[in-house]
Every structure is written in structure tokens, then in C-alpha cells.
Amino acid sequence: xxxxxxxxxxxxxxxxxxxxxDVVVEVRAGRIVSITSGLEGSEQTPSDTxxxxxxxxxxxxxxxxxxxxxxxxxxxxxxxxxxxTWRELMYRAAAALDPDGYRALARAVFAEMASAGFTSVGxxxxxxxxxxxxxxxxxxxxxxxxxxxxxxxxIRLTLLDACYLAAGPGRPTTGTQTRFDDGDAAGWAARxxxxxRAHAADDVVVGAAVHSVRAVPLDEIxxxxxxxxxxxxxxxxHVSEQPAENEACLAAYGRTPVRVLAxxxxxxxxxxxxxxxxxxxxxxxxxxxxxxxxxxxxxTEADLGDGIGPVSELVAAGVRFTLGTDSHASxxxxxxxxxxxxxxxxxxxQRGNLTVEALLRALTDDGQASLGYADAGxxxxxxxxxxxxxxxxSTRTAGADPxxxxxxxxxxxxxxxxxxxxxxxxxxxxxxxxxxxxVAGILAEAVAAVRAAxxxx
Amino acid sequence: xxxxxxxxxxxxxxxxxxxxxDVVVEVRAGRIVSITSGLEGSEQTPSDTxxxxxxxxxxxxxxxxxxxxxxxxxxxxxxxxxxxTWRELMYRAAAALDPDGYRALARAVFAEMASAGFTSVGxxxxxxxxxxxxxxxxxxxxxxxxxxxxxxxxIRLTLLDACYLAAGPGRPTTGTQTRFDDGDAAGWAARxxxxxRAHAADDVVVGAAVHSVRAVPLDEIxxxxxxxxxxxxxxxxHVSEQPAENEACLAAYGRTPVRVLAxxxxxxxxxxxxxxxxxxxxxxxxxxxxxxxxxxxxxTEADLGDGIGPVSELVAAGVRFTLGTDSHASxxxxxxxxxxxxxxxxxxxQRGNLTVEALLRALTDDGQASLGYADAGxxxxxxxxxxxxxxxxSTRTAGADPxxxxxxxxxxxxxxxxxxxxxxxxxxxxxxxxxxxxVAGILAEAVAAVRAAxxxx
Numbered sequence: 001x002x003x004x005x006x007x008x009x010x011x012x013x014x015x016x017x018x019x020x021x022d023v024v025v026e027v028r029a030g031r032i033v034s035i036t037s038g039l040e041g042s043e044q045t046p047s048d049t050x051x052x053x054x055x056x057x058x059x060x061x062x063x064x065x066x067x068x069x070x071x072x073x074x075x076x077x078x079x080x081x082x083x084x085t086w087r088e089l090m091y092r093a094a095a096a097l098d099p100d101g102y103r104a105l106a107r108a109v110f111a112e113m114a115s116a117g118f119t120s121v122g123x124x125x126x127x128x129x130x131x132x133x134x135x136x137x138x139x140x141x142x143x144x145x146x147x148x149x150x151x152x153x154x155i156r157l158t159l160l161d162a163c164y165l166a167a168g169p170g171r172p173t174t175g176t177q178t179r180f181d182d183g184d185a186a187g188w189a190a191r192x193x194x195x196x197r198a199h200a201a202d203d204v205v206v207g208a209a210v211h212s213v214r215a216v217p218l219d220e221i222x223x224x225x226x227x228x229x230x231x232x233x234x235x236x237x238h239v240s241e242q243p244a245e246n247e248a249c250l251a252a253y254g255r256t257p258v259r260v261l262a263x264x265x266x267x268x269x270x271x272x273x274x275x276x277x278x279x280x281x282x283x284x285x286x287x288x289x290x291x292x293x294x295x296x297x298x299x300t301e302a303d304l305g306d307g308i309g310p311v312s313e314l315v316a317a318g319v320r321f322t323l324g325t326d327s328h329a330s331x332x333x334x335x336x337x338x339x340x341x342x343x344x345x346x347x348x349x350q351r352g353n354l355t356v357e358a359l360l361r362a363l364t365d366d367g368q369a370s371l372g373y374a375d376a377g378x379x380x381x382x383x384x385x386x387x388x389x390x391x392x393x394s395t396r397t398a399g400a401d402p403x404x405x406x407x408x409x410x411x412x413x414x415x416x417x418x419x420x421x422x423x424x425x426x427x428x429x430x431x432x433x434x435x436x437x438x439v440a441g442i443l444a445e446a447v448a449a450v451r452a453a454x455x456x457x
Numbered sequence: 458x459x460x461x462x463x464x465x466x467x468x469x470x471x472x473x474x475x476x477x478x479d480v481v482v483e484v485r486a487g488r489i490v491s492i493t494s495g496l497e498g499s500e501q502t503p504s505d506t507x508x509x510x511x512x513x514x515x516x517x518x519x520x521x522x523x524x525x526x527x528x529x530x531x532x533x534x535x536x537x538x539x540x541x542t543w544r545e546l547m548y549r550a551a552a553a554l555d556p557d558g559y560r561a562l563a564r565a566v567f568a569e570m571a572s573a574g575f576t577s578v579g580x581x582x583x584x585x586x587x588x589x590x591x592x593x594x595x596x597x598x599x600x601x602x603x604x605x606x607x608x609x610x611x612i613r614l615t616l617l618d619a620c621y622l623a624a625g626p627g628r629p630t631t632g633t634q635t636r637f638d639d640g641d642a643a644g645w646a647a648r649x650x651x652x653x654r655a656h657a658a659d660d661v662v663v664g665a666a667v668h669s670v671r672a673v674p675l676d677e678i679x680x681x682x683x684x685x686x687x688x689x690x691x692x693x694x695h696v697s698e699q700p701a702e703n704e705a706c707l708a709a710y711g712r713t714p715v716r717v718l719a720x721x722x723x724x725x726x727x728x729x730x731x732x733x734x735x736x737x738x739x740x741x742x743x744x745x746x747x748x749x750x751x752x753x754x755x756x757t758e759a760d761l762g763d764g765i766g767p768v769s770e771l772v773a774a775g776v777r778f779t780l781g782t783d784s785h786a787s788x789x790x791x792x793x794x795x796x797x798x799x800x801x802x803x804x805x806x807q808r809g810n811l812t813v814e815a816l817l818r819a820l821t822d823d824g825q826a827s828l829g830y831a832d833a834g835x836x837x838x839x840x841x842x843x844x845x846x847x848x849x850x851s852t853r854t855a856g857a858d859p860x861x862x863x864x865x866x867x868x869x870x871x872x873x874x875x876x877x878x879x880x881x882x883x884x885x886x887x888x889x890x891x892x893x894x895x896v897a898g899i900l901a902e903a904v905a906a907v908r909a910a911x912x913x914x
Contacts, residue, residue: 070856071856073856073865073868073869074854074857074861074864074865074866074867074868074869075857075858075861075864075865076864077808077809077812077813077861077864077867077868078813078861078864082807082808082809083807083808085808085809086808112852115852242806243806299799301803302799302800302802302803303799303802303808303868304802304808305802305803305805305806305807305808306803306806307803307806308803329868329869330853330869331852342756342759342760343759343803345759345760345761345762346758346759346762346763346764346765346800346803348762349699349700349762349763349764350539350540350762351534351539351540351542351543351760351761351762352534352539352542355534356534356535393897393898393901394897395569395572395788395872395896395897395900396787397531398897398898398900398901398904399527399528399530399900399901399903399904399905400531400532401532401908404531404532404534404535407531407532407533407534407535408530408531408532409531410531410534411530411531411534411760411786412530412531412786412787414871414873415852416871416873439852440850440851440852440855441850441855443852443855443856444850444855444856446856447855447856448856451858
């Protein structure tokens with residue numbers, strides 16, 4: 001018989017999207033068993049109750065991550081910092097990673113995420129093989145490293161194993177890309193089937209990814225989509241991040257990337273189109289018709305100069321969106337959320353495009369669902385016991401009015417305001433302290449190790 | 458005879474824009490007297506030397522502030538959060554302020570700024586009179602409150618006293634606006650002359666502001682410009698923040714706001730055009746020809762849906778830019794700097810528009826100059842002794858390579874990474890602790906007091 005823990009929240013954001021005061025959340029065996037609100041003054045707090053100050057949110061989901069890109073933070077802006085500076089350094093960081101180094105780095109990055117209030121991460125994973133393209137003795141050694149890293153860091157993982165077979169339509173992979181390459185989609189599926197058998201668990205979803213319509217030939221995409229359907233697994237795809245990608249796709253196939261995916265049977269309610277920045281009105285309709293989601297990565301899209309996508313139009317068409325930190329220029333759920341709206345304001349010259357409630361749903365309920373955790377992201381009985389407490393008394397949030405506390409968190413809080421994080425009932429962060437201890441120190445060490453491996457290569 | 462203090466900086470950003478290791482900065486009587494770099498291993502650190510870890514920058518300048526807008530942070534996004542939600546709440550906050558409340562609020566906000574690494578602030582001040590429009594017994598009581606608040610908080614002030622005479626071309630001020638109104642520009646100049654006489658000091662510059670071409674009639678603008686010229690004082694103007702402002706100006710005067718200012722003799726090397734978002738190519742040329750600066754406020758411009766200005770074009774034309782936190786949706790010099798570049802990336806679809814060095818110059822040297830502190834913003838002998846130490850070992854900055862430390866600070870650090878701030882030789886922030894103590898608590902109290910005054914009004 002498992003123990004019950006009671007959390008008494010100063011404020012909590014409860015379905016369908018309201019802030020309530022004095023909320024008691026009872027947790028047993030990693031699940032929420034009851035929620036009672038509005039107890040102020042009506043009873044003493046029992047001594048075994050854990051107080052959570054500030055606003056408590058359900059767990060937030062980071063729906064698009066490339067953990068190893070964290071090495072590049074701040075390091076790709078020299079000499080003007082073009083896209084090519086970034087890409088060259090990204091490939092060098094990739095080349096320097098083996099399973100041990102990958103685990104150490106991902107552990108640090110996932111701990112940074114958990115400290116920021118993310119309870120799940122979708123790791124879009126394509127560093128499958130050795131730097132020279134040969135298989136590891138365990139062909140899924142790199143995926144296994146990510147699973148171990150997520151468990152170390154106390155965050156749920158959705159391992160979105162990416163099929164990556166080509167440098168472009170009709171062009172084979174070369175150089176560093178060969179370590180992404182499984183030969184063909186059948187080879188990818190056989191490896192991922194092993195990965196699924198070995199690692200799928202209550203805290204690990206094995207999902208599928210088509211790296212992009214550039215990297216997977218037209219006739220191979222259905223194989224990946226079929227694997228995902230057969231396992232009822234999430235399927236994520238980089239879609240229309242840059243105009244050049246659309247142009248190449250139109251030139252090769254006479255269709256947009258979204259239409260290519262639709263024709264290949266890769267669009268459905270488990271599909272997340274990552275970025276979805278440069279879409280036609282037909283693309284928006286195709287995504288809406290399929291019930292697909294889009295994963296926005298606002299800080300990365302700004303950092304890489306991708307552009308601002310038609311998010312208001314997608315939402316108007318009924319498409320759900322989620323949020324990811326992608327290249328980890330920043331790891332902060334609230335910054336991604338407010339940027340999604342601020343970018344719409346900048347392009348539409350008006351406020352109030354995406355509501356506070358819509359942004360929080362993207363971070364929580366819809367984000368968790370897109371990663372295969374349909375039972376997370378809501379504070380309600382039966383759901384996974386994810387709780388994220390956000391300080392309303394920091395320099396950033398001081399002066400918050402309880403009536404608008406949710407807006408304060410979305411528009412003014414930062415990851416540094418997250419004080420406590422409970423994942424599946426486990427208290428991973430307590431008073432801003434992660435269970436692993438000094439996350440910044442762990443990050444510094446892990447990044448330095450990758451840099452040293454690169455210099456020795 | 459005054460004492461000498463030695464600061465030994467792990468890394469420091471020195472003119473013309475390079476990071477040096479092991480830099481000793483000697484300070485006497487609020488000025489830098491010597492700078493020596495590259496001492497590693499060459500001598501013992503004397504026991505009276507203060508170590509500053511991380512990257513040390515010169516003092517950063519917040520060139521556009523409306524301190525009282527801090528009350529609105531996070532509170533204006535309900536019901537879609539339109540521009541009108543924001544404006545109504547902003548006018549209500551203004552109506553609730555008297556000199557004592559204004560001083561308490563500004564003290565807290567200025568302390569937040571100093572903690573973030575700002576050593577000077579340009580307060581664009583138009584809350585001159587009582588809520589009903591009558592003069593205070595001291596007509597400059599509100600300005601005096603700002604001076605006292607800045608001294609309390611340990612930040613230099615440039616009090617940009619704004620002339621505000623009309624609701625629009627040919628339309629008198631009404632309601633809350635009457636407290637902004639001096640009747641005519643001669644009345645404004647007489648009051649500001651008193652302000653200058655009473656308050657100009659080594660740590661207080663009294664500057665002039667034309668609120669906008671909307672709020673100052675055409676024939677009154679030269680009076681303000683003449684006052685600024687006569688005192689060699691900064692002159693700031695809100696310019697072309699929203700398309701509607703340009704349309705109204707064209708309708709009334711047949712010219713753009715920039716051209717109106719040029720024709721009124723209000724553009725020169727002491728002029729800062731605030732926002733400058735919606736400019737014509739001729740406007741860019743006019744600003745460049747006059748040697749004027751532009752003050753960008755990227756988080757506010759995003760929050761209010763202003764749009765993205767032609768910053769790359771301005772820079773190409775030789776116009777210097779500076780950065781301000783304006784409505785204080787955020788108070789973070791590094792966020793403003795990276796947003797300036799990220800917004801350009803989003804609009805131009807390429808990286809490397811504004812360099813790291815240009816962004817740091819905007820925050821420091823050019824920012825301080827635009828506020829009338831031409832002797833600040835550079836780590837060099839003779840300059841004001843402003844030093845800002847930024848932690849390179851937080852979760853955000855961990856893994857920084859010393860070779861790219863300046864880029865790490867601009868693109869990854871936050872205000873929370875500022876550990877030490879020295880203003881004119883005075884250590885205002887030490888190990889993240891402001892001399893006033895609990896800045897978040899002071900903010901919470903000051904904001905609550907304004908909200909209570911509003912409810913009682």
C-alpha cells in the first residue's frame with residue numbers, strides 16, 4: 001500500500017483554466033487522487049501537508065528538444081553568427097559525442113529542464129550511430145543513454161527516434177550525417193522496434209520521427225508512419241522551418257512539405273508538425289483536417305532567423321499548438337509561451353491573439369498529449385501527479401494580483417521562479433534545489449567535456 | 458584625499474570591444490584611474506582587492522523608462538489583453554499616484570533596475586501635476602520624488618521631463634491627461650528651468666522630452682528643442698511607435714513625425730527617437746543626417762504589438778541605437794539586447810544583423826551618452842566607475858567559453874545573473890544583494906500600495 005502525500009497550494013491553475021486559492025492536492029502512487037479548493041480558514045493544515053507557495057501549475061511539456069545543442073548556447077554568434085556558423089558548430093558537437101558523453105550531457109540538460117518546470121521532454125533523436133557511421137554494439141546505445149539521462153534527471157522522456165536517410169531528395173548522407181542514417185526505413189523500424197521493446201515504460205514513451213521531407217525519401221515516409229500507427233505512438237516531423245526547405249520540396253515533388261506528409265499518410269492526431277513556420281493556407285487546412293498539432297519553438301526560431309509562423313491562423317482553424325526549447329538557446333517554458341504570443345503581436349500589430357489560457361494549455365495538457373502522456377498536464381483526480389510551483393514574489397513577479405496570477409506567470413515569470421517540481425509524485429525540485437544538486441556545475445562540466453572531446457578529435 | 462579600491466575581474470569587456478582575462482580596475486572618487494589586464498600568475502592579489510567573477514561590463518543604461526508602468530506587469534492580458542485594456546489600466550495607475558507613492562514605487566523599480574545591471578536610467582516623466590490637473594505646491598514635486606527614488610536605489614537618473622500639451626492635433630488634454638499638461642511650452646520650460654536649477658547634479662541630468670508629435674503642437678516643439686539646446690541636454694521623443702500615429706500626423710501636417718521634428722529643429726546629436734518602429738526611408742536618412750540616436754524597447758514593442766522597426770537599415774545608415782525597458786514588462790538589459798537582434802532575424806530571415814559588440818555598445822557607451830553621461834559606459838581610465846559583473850556559471854550561462862563570453866552574456870544571461878553592480882564607485886549590488894535589501898519585497902509593497910490607492914479612489 002502506498003503512502004498519500006498532501007500538497008497545499010497557495011494558488012493553483014485548475015481545469016478548465018482558472019486560478020483557485022488554497023487548493024489541496026492528494027497524491028498516491030504517482031497519481032492525483034483528489035483535489036479540494038477554497039479551504040481558506042476552514043481548517044488547520046495537517047502537519048504532514050507540504051505547502052507550495054505561489055501559483056501551482058500542472059506539469060509542462062517540452063515538446064521539441066535536441067539535448068546536445070545546449071553545448072552551442074551563446075557560442076554561435078561570432079563573426080556575425082550566420083546560420084552556417086551555427087550549423088558547423090552543431091555538427092562538430094555531434095561528432096564529439098559517444099554514449100557516455102551523451103548521457104552525461106543529456107543528464108545535465110534534462111536537469112536544467114526539470115528545474116525549469118518541465119516534467120516531460122520530447123527528445124528528437126537522430127545521433128544513432130558512431131561518428132564514422134558504424135553501428136554501436138548495442139545499436140540503440142545512444143537512445144539508451146538518453147533514457148538513463150532522463151531517469152537521472154527525474155523527467156519523463158518521449159524518445160522521438162528520427163528516421164534520417166538522405167541529405168536531400170536523391171542525395172545520400174555524407175560525413176557526420178552518416179551517423180544519423182539507418183540505410184532505409186525498414187532498417188530504422190527494426191532498430192526502433194528493439195528500442196521500444198527494451199525501453200518503453202511508464203516514464204518512457206518511444207515515439208517516431210521523420211526528420212524532415214528532405215531527409216526521408218517520399219516512398220520511405222509511409223514506413224515510419226505505419227510504425228507509429230501500429231504502436232499508437234507520437235510521430236513528430238520538422239516541417240517548413242525555412243523557406244529554402246519549401247522551395248526544395250516544391251522543386252522535387254511539386255508539393256509543399258505538409259502535403260507530402262498528408263499524401264504519405266503521416267498526418268493524424270498523433271502527429272506534431274515542428275515549427276510549421278512557412279505554411280500556405282492549404283497547409284493550415286491539411287493540418288487542421290488531420291487533427292495534427294504544431295510544436296512551436298519561439299526562441300530557437302528567433303535565434304535561427306526562421307521567421308514568425310501563422311499561429312493565429314492555425315489556432316483559428318482549430319489546430320492545437322505546443323511549445324519546445326529545441327536548440328536550448330533558452331530553457332524556460334514561460335519565455336517560450338509569451339514569445340509565441342509576442343511574435344503574433346509583432347506580426348499582426350495587435351494584442352490578444354493567443355490567450356493566457358491557450359498558452360498554458362499548450363504548455364501543459366496539449367504538450368503532454370503530443371508526447372504520448374494523455375494522462376498528464378491537468379490538475380485533476382486520476383491524472384499523473386505533476387505539480388510545478390512558481391514564485392509570485394521574485395523581482396520579476398512581485399506585485400502579482402492573485403486574480404491575474406496566471407498571466408503574471410506566462411508574461412513575467414522565468415524558469416528561475418520555479419521553486420518546486422513534482423513529477424509522477426516524486427519531488428524532483430525542492431525550494432529551487434534539484435535532486436542532483438548543483439545543476440549549473442553539472443552543466444559546466446558536461447559542456448566542457450564535449451568541448452574537450454571536440455578539441456582532441 | 459579619497460581611497461583607492463581595486464577590483465580584480467576574472468574577465469572584462471574592454472574598449473574597443475574585446476574580452477580580457479584577469480583585469481584589475483583601480484577606482485578613486487567614483488572614477489576609474491587605471492586598468493591593467495592579463496596579470497594571470499604575475500602577482501599575488503593584494504588582500505584589499507575585491508574579486509569580481511564572471512564577465513565584467515561597463516555600466517548599462519536604460520534609456521527609456523516609465524517607472525509607474527511596473528504596476529501593470531502581467532496584469533493587462535485578461536480578456537484577450539488588447540491595447541485598450543493596457544491603456545485603461547495604465548491611466549488608472551497614473552491617477553492613483555501622489556509624490557510619496559510615486560517615490561516609493563519608483564524607488565522599488567529603480568532598485569530592480571540597479572539589480573539588473575543598469576547604472577543609469579532615463580525616466581521619461583510626464584506625471585507632473587495632481588490627478589485633477591492642479592499644480593503641486595512645489596510644481597516639481599513629482600520630479601523631486603523621482604530624484605530621491607533614484608538616489609535611494611543607487612542608480613543615476615536622467616529626468617527627461619516631457620512636454621505634453623494636447624490629446625492630438627487641435628485637441629486639448631482631458632481627464633488624466635490634464636495632469637501632464639503645462640498649458641504651453643513656455644509654461645513647461647519655466648517649470649523645467651526650476652527643476653534643473655534645483656536638481657541637476659553629478660548623478661542627475663535634467664533632460665527634455667517632447668512626448669510625441671501628437672501631444673505637442675507644431676509651433677510649440679521648437680520651444681522645447683531650444684531649452685534642450687541651451688542646456689546641452691538630452692532631448693527624447695516618442696516617434697512612430699504605431700502606424701496610427703503616422704497616419705494622424707500625415708493627415709494633420711502632411712509629413713511624417715520624423716520630418717515634423719526635423720523641421721522643428723528637434724533632431725540633433727543629443728536627440729533620441731524612442732521606438733522609431735514605422736519609418737520611411739526618408740525618415741532613416743533624416744535621423745542619420747542629424748546624428749540622432751534611436752532608443753529601442755524590444756520587450757515593450759512586442760508586448761504592445763508595435764511591430765519590428767528597420768533597425769538594420771538604421772544601423773547601415775550610421776544611426777546609433779540604445780535600449781530601454783519602457784513599460785517594464787521585463788527589466789533585463791540582456792533580454793532587450795538579444796531581442797533587438799532576434800527581431801531582426803525574424804524579419805530578415807537571417808542571423809548576424811546586429812553584432813554582439815554593437816549590442817553591448819548600445820547597452821553601455823551609446824546608452825550612457827544618450828542620457829547625457831558621455832563619461833560613462835566604457836572601462837577606461839577617466840570614465841565613471843561603473844562595473845557590472847555577470848555570472849558565467851548559472852544554469853543559463855554554464856558552459857560559457859571565455860572566448861565567446863560576451864556573446865553568452867548577450868544571448869543567454871538574464872538579469873538574475875548580475876551579481877555585483879558598482880555605480881560611480883559605489884557598490885550598490887553585492888553578491889546579488891541590493892543595498893536596500895529585499896528588492897522583491899519592496900516591489901510587492903509598493904505595487905500593492907498603488908493598487909490600494911486605486912481601489913480607494
